[in-house]
Amino acid sequence: MRPNLLEVEHVNKIFTRGGFVSRRVNHAVNDVSFSLAADKPEVFTIIGESGSGKTTLAGMILNSLPPTSGQIRFRGKDLREIRSRRARLEFMSHVQAIFQNPFDAFNPLKRIDRYLFSAAQRFTECRTSEKAAERADEALHKVGLSLAEVRGRYPHEMSGGQLQRVAIARALVSNPSLIVADEPVSMIDASLRMTVINLFKKLRDEFGVSIIYITHDLATAYYISDRLIIMQKGRVVEGGDARTVLAAPQHPYSIKLRQAVLSVDDAWRDSSFTGGMPAIAT
Amino acid sequence: MSTLRILRDLLRYNGEFAVGLMLVLIVLAVAGCSFFSPYPPMDVYVVPPDVPPSWEYPLGTTSRGQDVFWQLTFAIRNTLLFGIVVAALSRVISLLVGLISGYKGGWVDRILMSINDTFVVVPLFPILVLFYFIMRDEMTWAMLAIITALLGWAYDARLIRSIAMSLRTREFTRQAVFSGMSTGKIVFQEHLPFVLPIVFSTTMNNINWSIGIEVTLSVLGFTDINTPTIGGMIYWANQHTAMVSGIWWWITFPIMLVIMLFIGLFLLAISMNEYIDPRSRLSRLGGQA
Amino acid sequence: MIAELRSIPSSDVVKAPQAVPLLSVDGLKAYYKVKLFGIDREVRAVDDVSLKINRNEIYGLAGESSSGKTSLIKTIAGAIRPPLRVVEGSVRFAFKDGERDIYKLSPHELSAIRWSHLSYIMQGSMSVLNPVRRIKHAFADFALPHVSAKGADFTRLVERHLKRLHLDPAVLQAYPHELSGGMRQRVTIALATICSPEFIIADEPTTALDVIVQKGVLSMIREIQQEFGSSVLFVTHDMAVHANLTDRLGIMYAGRLVEEGRTRDVFKRPLHPYTAHLISSLPRIGDEAPKKGLEGSPPSLADPPPGCRFHPRCPLAIDICRREAPPMVEILPGHRTACHVAQADPARVRPVA
Numbered sequence: 001m002r003p004n005l006l007e008v009e010h011v012n013k014i015f016t017r018g019g020f021v022s023r024r025v026n027h028a029v030n031d032v033s034f035s036l037a038a039d040k041p042e043v044f045t046i047i048g049e050s051g052s053g054k055t056t057l058a059g060m061i062l063n064s065l066p067p068t069s070g071q072i073r074f075r076g077k078d079l080r081e082i083r084s085r086r087a088r089l090e091f092m093s094h095v096q097a098i099f100q101n102p103f104d105a106f107n108p109l110k111r112i113d114r115y116l117f118s119a120a121q122r123f124t125e126c127r128t129s130e131k132a133a134e135r136a137d138e139a140l141h142k143v144g145l146s147l148a149e150v151r152g153r154y155p156h157e158m159s160g161g162q163l164q165r166v167a168i169a170r171a172l173v174s175n176p177s178l179i180v181a182d183e184p185v186s187m188i189d190a191s192l193r194m195t196v197i198n199l200f201k202k203l204r205d206e207f208g209v210s211i212i213y214i215t216h217d218l219a220t221a222y223y224i225s226d227r228l229i230i231m232q233k234g235r236v237v238e239g240g241d242a243r244t245v246l247a248a249p250q251h252p253y254s255i256k257l258r259q260a261v262l263s264v265d266d267a268w269r270d271s272s273f274t275g276g277m278p279a280i281a282t
Numbered sequence: 283m284s285t286l287r288i289l290r291d292l293l294r295y296n297g298e299f300a301v302g303l304m305l306v307l308i309v310l311a312v313a314g315c316s317f318f319s320p321y322p323p324m325d326v327y328v329v330p331p332d333v334p335p336s337w338e339y340p341l342g343t344t345s346r347g348q349d350v351f352w353q354l355t356f357a358i359r360n361t362l363l364f365g366i367v368v369a370a371l372s373r374v375i376s377l378l379v380g381l382i383s384g385y386k387g388g389w390v391d392r393i394l395m396s397i398n399d400t401f402v403v404v405p406l407f408p409i410l411v412l413f414y415f416i417m418r419d420e421m422t423w424a425m426l427a428i429i430t431a432l433l434g435w436a437y438d439a440r441l442i443r444s445i446a447m448s449l450r451t452r453e454f455t456r457q458a459v460f461s462g463m464s465t466g467k468i469v470f471q472e473h474l475p476f477v478l479p480i481v482f483s484t485t486m487n488n489i490n491w492s493i494g495i496e497v498t499l500s501v502l503g504f505t506d507i508n509t510p511t512i513g514g515m516i517y518w519a520n521q522h523t524a525m526v527s528g529i530w531w532w533i534t535f536p537i538m539l540v541i542m543l544f545i546g547l548f549l550l551a552i553s554m555n556e557y558i559d560p561r562s563r564l565s566r567l568g569g570q571a
Numbered sequence: 572m573i574a575e576l577r578s579i580p581s582s583d584v585v586k587a588p589q590a591v592p593l594l595s596v597d598g599l600k601a602y603y604k605v606k607l608f609g610i611d612r613e614v615r616a617v618d619d620v621s622l623k624i625n626r627n628e629i630y631g632l633a634g635e636s637s638s639g640k641t642s643l644i645k646t647i648a649g650a651i652r653p654p655l656r657v658v659e660g661s662v663r664f665a666f667k668d669g670e671r672d673i674y675k676l677s678p679h680e681l682s683a684i685r686w687s688h689l690s691y692i693m694q695g696s697m698s699v700l701n702p703v704r705r706i707k708h709a710f711a712d713f714a715l716p717h718v719s720a721k722g723a724d725f726t727r728l729v730e731r732h733l734k735r736l737h738l739d740p741a742v743l744q745a746y747p748h749e750l751s752g753g754m755r756q757r758v759t760i761a762l763a764t765i766c767s768p769e770f771i772i773a774d775e776p777t778t779a780l781d782v783i784v785q786k787g788v789l790s791m792i793r794e795i796q797q798e799f800g801s802s803v804l805f806v807t808h809d810m811a812v813h814a815n816l817t818d819r820l821g822i823m824y825a826g827r828l829v830e831e832g833r834t835r836d837v838f839k840r841p842l843h844p845y846t847a848h849l850i851s852s853l854p855r856i857g858d859e860a861p862k863k864g865l866e867g868s869p870p871s872l873a874d875p876p877p878g879c880r881f882h883p884r885c886p887l888a889i890d891i892c893r894r895e896a897p898p899m900v901e902i903l904p905g906h907r908t909a910c911h912v913a914q915a916d917p918a919r920v921r922p923v924a
Contacts, residue, residue, distance in 0.1 A: 049781040049782065049783060050752070050781055062460075064456075085464075089462055092459075092460055092462060093462075096460060097456065097460045099453040099456060099457065100453065101453055104452055104453040104454060105453045105454055105457050106454050106457060107454040107458070107472050107475075108454075109475045109476070110471070110472065110475075115457055115458065115461040116461075118458075118461040118462055118463050118467075119460075119461040119462055121462075122461065122462025122463070123462055158868070159868035159869060160636065161864070161868060162868060167457065170457070170460075170461060171460070189635035189636055189808070189869070190635065190808060190810065190849055190852070190853075191635060191845070191848060191849060191852070191864065191865040191869075191884075192864055192865065192868070193852075193864065194852045194854070194862045194863055194864035195863075195864025195865070196864070197854070197862075197864075198861070198862075198863070198864065216781070216782060217782075218782075218856060219811075219853070219854040219855055219856055220854050222854065222855075222856045222857070223854040223858075223859075223862070243859075246856055247856075247857065256783060257782065257783060258856075260782045260783045260785065260786055261782060261811075261856065262785070262786065262789075262809075262811040262812055262814070262815045263811065263814075263815075263855060263856070264810065264811055264814040264815075264838060264850070264853055264855065265855060266815075267811075267814035267815045267838070
C-alpha cells in the first residue's frame, strides 16, 4: 500500500522565551494528529482563532519549523530527514505554500514573473528561460490568467485577487501534490474572494491537489472543505467531516464558535422589524 | 528609468542635490587638475617660498617652495580616493555581514554580531595610532585605507541587519524561498534594493568620516607623509608654524576645500536618499508601500 | 415584479424624513494629489458623494479596499492632511448646540467638537492605548481636557461610564497587554464615548478581533448608540456585520456611492448589480450552492473608466453605462441607487448566484 500523503503524528511545538529567571513557555501546538490519504485529494481545513496554533502547525507541515516532539511524514518520509538544500528543493516541489497577504506576497520592487520563472527553473526540468516561460504560462492558465497578462508587471499594478491567483499559479508550477494555504482570502475583497476560493475547488477536482486550508472563517470553510479540525490553544477540540461538524458541532468551543458567526439569513429572523433593530442586541 | 533622466529630475526638483553636486564637482575638478600639474607633488623649492595669493600663484606658495594650488590638487585627489576606497571596502563588508546576519538569524547571526559588536566597542583612534607605531614604514596609504575600512563597517552592518531582519518576516521572502531561490539570490536580489538607500547615505557619511580620520592622523603626523594629502599639507604647514608666521593661505585653502567636500557629500546623501527610498520610489511608480 | 417590490413593508418603518439630518455630505470630492519629481498624479478617492445620516441611527458604509471609504470618513472627521484634499462639496453637522461646517472650522474649533460631539473608534486598539501606561492614564490623557469634572469627580465619571457599558472599573488599573483583544477594543470604545458624543465614526472596529468576541463588541456599540441616542457611521467590508447591525447601508464602489437604503431593503432587494453580486456571493453555512466571484478588478482611481465605474465588470451593462455616469436616484422609498439599468427597470437587477 502506498504511504499516506501526509501524516501528522502527536506533534507538539513548545516555544520558550526569556532567560534563566523568568522562563515563559508557550505550548503552541499540543499533540495534534491527522493524516491525508495519498489517492484522495481533498480540502482539509484547520479552523482556529488567533493564538490557536494553526499557523505554527502550518509552518511545521511546510518544514519551516521543526516540531518539538512528534513526527510529520510526507509520503512516509520524516520531514526531519529533509535537511540538505537538494532535499529541501525536492520537498518544496511537492509541498507548496500560499500566504495570507497578496499585497506583501511579492517584492514590491521586483517584477512578479521572477517568482514563476525561479520556481520553474528550480523545481522542474525547465532549464532554459523559454521552457520556464512555457511552464509559467501553463500554470497561469490553470488560474485563469496568462503569462502575457503578468509578464513584466509589478505587484502594485494588480488587484489583490489577481495577485493571489498569481501566487497560486506560482505554487502550481512544480505540480505539487499538497498546498498549504494560510488564510489565503482574508485580505481579499469580497467581490474577488469567491474566485480564489473556487480555484481551490478546481485544484482539488481537476488537478488532484490536496489543500490544507487554514482559516478563521467558518463560512468559507463550510463552502470548500471536505474534512476539518477545529483548534483551540494548540489542541484539536473537534474534527471530522466538514458539513457534519459545522452543522452540528459537539465540543463546547466549537459550539461557541459556530454561534458567533454572524449570518445574513438570521439577521432579520427574530428581529421585530423596528427600524432594522437586529437580533444582536440580546 | 535611465540614469540621465534621474539626474535631470534631481537637478530640476531638488535644490540640495544641485548645490551638493556643484560643490562635489568643484572639488573633483580641482582633483582633476593634478594631472596637469607642472611640478611633481613631492618636489620642494620649485617656486619662491611664502608668496601670498597673487596672479602668478593664485593660492600662494608654501614655506617649502611649493605652489599651494597644485599641491592642493594632489592632496585632494589622494584624500578623496582614500575616502572612496575606505567607503567601498567597508560597504561591502557591512552589506555582507548585515544582510546575511539579518536573513539567516540563529547561530550565524550570533557569531557575526559578536564580531560586529567587538568592532563597535573597539576604540578606533588608539588602534590606528597603535598600528602606526607597529608598522611605521609599512604604514602606506593603501594599508591605512584597509585598516580604516576594517574598523568602519560595524555600525552600518547593524543598521542593515535590522532592515534585513524585518524583511525576513515579510511574505515575499517566504514566497522567494518557496520559489526555490537560494540564500544568495534572496539576500542580494530581493533584499538588497531595500537597503540601498541606507548604503548610499552611509557611503557619503563614511567618505566624510574616513577623510576626517585621515586628516586627523596626518595632522598629528601618524601617516605616511610622503603621499600628499589634505592632512599632510596641514601637517607641513604646522611644522613650519604657518599660522604664526602669517602664511594663512597654506592652511586656509586646504581646510576650505575639505569643508566644501564635506558639505557637498552631505547634501548629495540626503537628496539621493529621498530619491532612492523605496517608499518614494513606489509612490512615483504609482503603488503603495 | 411590481407586486414583489410592494411586498416589502415600507412607510411605517422608513423613518419620516427629519427636518435636519445630523450629518449632511453634499457633492463631496476629495482627491489625493501627489507631486513627486515632476510626475503629477490625481487619485479621485471620493468622487461626488452625497449622503445624510439621521439622528439615532447606525449608518453602515461598505466598500472594498480601494473604494474610497477610508478617505470619505477621514474627510467627514475633518482629518484631512495632504496629499488628501477636498476639492468640492461640504460636510455639515447639525449638532444640538448649532450647525457646523467641518471645512470652515479652525483647528481649534475642530478639536473642540472632537470627543464631545464627534468621536472616532479605530481598528487597532493597541495604537490608541499606550502600552506602558495603565488604562486610567489613557482616560486622563484623552478625555480630561473635554469634560468639566476634575480629580475624584473625573474618576467617578469614568467609573460610572464604564459601569454603564457593563465594564468592570477594575480595568482602569490594568495595562493594555493584560487585557484580551476584545476587552481592549471595548475599552477604546468606552474611551471614545465618554463624552456621550452625538456622532460616532467606527472604522472597522471588529475586523482585527476574533469571531467569538466580535458579537459582544458589536452589541456594545448598539447599546451605546441607543443609550445616548447618537448616530454611528459604521464602516466595514464585512457584509454579515452590516446585516446584523446597521439600520441603513451605503455601498461604495471606486470612489462613488452606488447604493443606499435601509439595510434590510438593500439585502432583500439590491438595486445595484454590484450590491446584488456582493450579497449573493456571500458563503453561508448550510448553503452548498456554488458561488461565483466577480470578473475583473476594481478600477484604478487614478484612471477610472468613463461612465459608470462598474460597467467593465457589470453583467447588465448597456451602452449608456459606458458613456454617462449614472446619478443617485431614489427608486423605492428611502432606497437610492446609481444604476442606469435599475433606474429604467428595477426588476432587472436581481441577485445572481
